Amino acid sequence: MLEHTLETLARDADFRYYIKDGKGYFVPKDNTAEQIVLSSETGLLEVRRVDDESEEKQEKYRLKSLLIWKAAVDTRIKLDSIKVKGSFKVVEYEHRCPPR
Incomplete structure (x- = not known):
């Protein structure tokens, strides 16, 4: 459920997200x-x-x-x-x- 929420948030904001070492990162696609x-x-x-x-x-x-x-x-x-x-x-x- 959390992963789906993160995917939706990232997609709506035109960002890419990933998780590394227990921390979440959102980076603009461009x-x-x-x-x-x-x-x-x-x-x-x-x-x-x-x-x-x-x-x-x-x-x-x-x-x-x-x-x-x-x-x-x-x-x-x-x-x-x-x-x-x-x-x-x-x-x-x-x-x-x-x-x-």
Whole structure:
């Protein structure tokens, strides 16, 4: 019931919502806030194209970089690599430490 209410509220206000670490976040769908520039000079390590199996058929990439603590869902990334250039929105992320 709560999830349905949150979905309705977000849709009516033209927002996107998500829950992370027990906290709810509402972000405008057209969020054009600050962009994080990601290039080899700022910590970009790898860019890999991912097949998009959704109906939207958008370009999707999986990135590997040094820690970008500001990255979160709906963060804007300005990608500047040899393979890909452009602005993208983060739809999923994971902060991970490599095994020792």
